[in-house]
Structures are given as structure tokens and as C-alpha cells.
Amino acid sequence: xxxxxxxxxxxxxxxxxxxxxxxxxxxxxxxxxxxxxxxxxxxxxxxxxxxxxxxxxxxxxxxxxxxxxxxxxxxxxxxxxxxxxxxxxxxxxxxxxxxxxxxxxxxxxxxxxxxxxxxxxxxxxxxxxxxxxxxxxxxxxxxxxxxxxxxxxxxxxxxxxxxxxxxxxxxxxxxxxxxxxxxxxxxxxxxxxxxxxxxxxxxxxxxxxxxxxxxxxxxxxxxxxxxxxxxxxxxxxxxxxxxxxxxxxxxxxxxxxxxxxxxxxxxxxxxxxxxxxxxxxxxxxxxxxxxxxxxxxxxxxxxxxxxxxxxxxxxxxxxxxxxxxxxxxxxxxxxxxxxxxxxxxxxxxxxxxxxxxxx
Numbered sequence: 001x002x003x004x005x006x007x008x009x010x011x012x013x014x015x016x017x018x019x020x021x022x023x024x025x026x027x028x029x030x031x032x033x034x035x036x037x038x039x040x041x042x043x044x045x046x047x048x049x050x051x052x053x054x055x056x057x058x059x060x061x062x063x064x065x066x067x068x069x070x071x072x073x074x075x076x077x078x079x080x081x082x083x084x085x086x087x088x089x090x091x092x093x094x095x096x097x098x099x100x101x102x103x104x105x106x107x108x109x110x111x112x113x114x115x116x117x118x119x120x121x122x123x124x125x126x127x128x129x130x131x132x133x134x135x136x137x138x139x140x141x142x143x144x145x146x147x148x149x150x151x152x153x154x155x156x157x158x159x160x161x162x163x164x165x166x167x168x169x170x171x172x173x174x175x176x177x178x179x180x181x182x183x184x185x186x187x188x189x190x191x192x193x194x195x196x197x198x199x200x201x202x203x204x205x206x207x208x209x210x211x212x213x214x215x216x217x218x219x220x221x222x223x224x225x226x227x228x229x230x231x232x233x234x235x236x237x238x239x240x241x242x243x244x245x246x247x248x249x250x251x252x253x254x255x256x257x258x259x260x261x262x263x264x265x266x267x268x269x270x271x272x273x274x275x276x277x278x279x280x281x282x283x284x285x286x287x288x289x290x291x292x293x294x295x296x297x298x299x300x301x302x303x304x305x306x307x308x309x310x311x312x313x314x315x316x317x318x319x320x321x322x323x324x325x326x327x328x329x330x331x332x333x334x335x336x337x338x339x340x341x342x343x344x345x346x347x348x349x350x351x352x353x354x355x356x357x358x359x
């Protein structure tokens with residue numbers, strides 16, 4: 001069975017749960033349904049709908065969706081199956097869901113090949129033709145098509161920070177497809193080209209540095225992020241992406257200077273706050289709580305932390321032992337003069353209180 005068929009089955013089974021037969025029951029009859037879809041007539045009501053939905057999916061025959069009686073299920077069936085075999089322009093108006101309709105028109109546009117010209121877009125409904133013209137503009141690398149055919153008044157949501165006109169969106173598509181930052185007017189456009197071309201100099205803000213870093217696992221890009229929380233999160237994400245605890249070394253939490261405060265109570269007695277020292281400072285605690293947790297699947301990764309400090313290496317093993325509820329992991333902790341170290345030995349060594357990390 002091809003990957004496409006497997007994907008279709010997994011998609012349809014999730015939706016079928018909403019309408020009738022259990023996936024296990026349908027899979028039991030899969031061969032019969034595959035050979036003869038009319039087998040579904042053995043069922044009734046929602047079960048019958050579910051069966052025909054399943055039949056359309058595994059046979060990749062969207063016309064079988066017409067056998068589904070519940071309208072919502074029928075449309076979902078058509079969208080899923082037709083989407084896999086390929087939408088035609090006349091399919092899109094049949095969809096009532098706006099998001100599915102948009103997907104349909106974009107999918108149809110992607111079938112337009114470079115020899116085509118703007119004449120093909122005149123066959124599209126006027127309100128959706130911008131998708132066609134935008135596609136022609138990007139495959140021909142010609143923004144004049146955007147200027148001539150795409151509206152500059154209707155706005156689209158581009159990202160969480162801004163809305164752009166359809167014409168601006170057309171420019172952005174041409175820019176991103178052809179890796180031309182000179183056509184970009186928005187940071188997201190520069191970001192996408194920066195990542196596609198691995199050109200960090202195109203980034204204009206720290207959000208771009210973060211996306212670039214975490215998608216390309218570039219710790220140098222993390223270092224350009226000014227906000228400390230975002231920067232540490234960036235390093236943490238790369239460590240998680242790569243399974244490399246050594247990236248955690250770059251994490252640093254600014255320690256605010258301790259300010260001693262004194263006050264006098266109602267009876268004239270003077271009181272002052274005193275600085276308390278914990279076993280781990282803020283930077284170390286962040287590494288343990290957020291970054292080293294990736295050793296949960298492979299505790300021996302804690303050995304990679306030794307380059308940073310043996311203190312953190314040992315704490316890493318202790319933390320993972322608690323996360324996995326496996327005290328045997330504490331045997332990896334090194335305490336001079338102590339063989340077969342236990343978690344209790346470790347706690348006694350530093351006068352620590354046992355804790356259970358949050359999962």
C-alpha cells in the first residue's frame with residue numbers, strides 16, 4: 001500500500017469516528033469494501049455513511065461520497081478524497097466551508113504550469129481570481145501581473161502583526177518563490193527567504209532570528225536574539241531538536257543583584273532580609289528544568305554535561321531518575337569515595353531535600 005493510501009485511511013478513520021462505525025469494524029471488512037463498495041449497503045444510517053466514506057477513501061473514488069447522506073459528512077468525504085486525487089476548478093464552488101474552498105482554489109492554482117498565461121484566470125470566479133493571478137505572477141517572476149490584475153483594497157491576515165492587501169500578498173508570493181528580498185515589504189517575507197536561502201543577514205527582527213535558528217539549528221542566530229527569555233528558549237529548542245545537551249551551555253539567566261532591606265516593626269525592633277543561597281543558581285536551575293530534560297529518553301546524555309560542570313552532570317542524573325521514577329540512574333552520579341551511589345547518597349552529600357520534578 002502506498003504512503004498516499006495510508007494517509008487517506010488515517011484521515012478518513014479520524015473523521016469516521018464522528019459519524020458511525022468504529023475504525024476496527026471497518027478495517028475488518030476492508031477487503032470486501034475495497035472489492036465491492038456496495039458491501040456498505042449491509043449497514044444502515046450513520047454506519048452506512050461511515051462505510052461509504054471509508055470506501056471512497058480507500059478506493060480514491062470521490063463519486064462514492066454521493067452515497068453519504070449526512071451533508072456534513074458528504075462534503076468532508078468529497079474534500080478529503082478529491083483533495084488527494086486532485087481538485088478541478090468546478091469542484092471548489094461545491095464546498096461550503098470557506099477554509100476548504102480556499103484550499104481547493106490554491107490547490108487548483110498549483111496545477112497551472114509556466115506555459116500558461118493570465119487568460120486562464122478569466123475562467124475563475126472573480127472573487128477567487130487573485131489566487132490564480134498570484135500563481136501566474138510567481139511562476140513567471142513578474143510582479144507587473146500583480147499590479148495589473150490583483151486588487152490593492154482587500155486585506156488578508158498575513159501574520160499576527162499585520163494585514164496586507166491581495167496585491168501585497170501577490171508581491172510577497174513572487175518574492176518568496178523566487179528568493180528575491182527586494183520585493184518584500186513585510187518581515188515575514190524576509191524571514192522566509194532568509195531561511196530558504198540560509199542567509200541570516202536578511203533577518204530584520206529577533207522573531208526572524210529565532211525562527212531561523214530553530215528551523216536550521218543555528219546557535220549563532222540564537223545569540224543575536226536580544227530578549228533573554230527568547231534567547232534561552234531558542235537555545236533550549238535547538239538542544240531539543242538535535243538531542244545535544246551541549247547546546248544548553250549557552251543558556252544564561254541574569255541574576256538580579258540582591259538588595260538588603262531593613263524595616264522597623266511596630267515595637268521598634270529592626271529587621272533585615274538576609275540573602276539565601278540555593279544549591280543551584282538561576283541559570284543552572286533553568287538548564288536542569290528545561291534543557292537537560294531531553295536526557296529523559298537517554299540518561300547517558302547527562303555525561304555530555306560534564307564539560308559544563310560535574311555538579312550539573314550529577315544533578316542531571318538525579319533529575320532524570322526522578323522524571324523516570326528509576327533510582328538506578330543515580331548510580332551514574334559521581335561522589336568521591338562513594339561506590340554505587342544512590343539517590344539518597346546524593347541528597348545527603350549536599351544536604352538536599354528530595355523533590356519530584358514536574359512531568
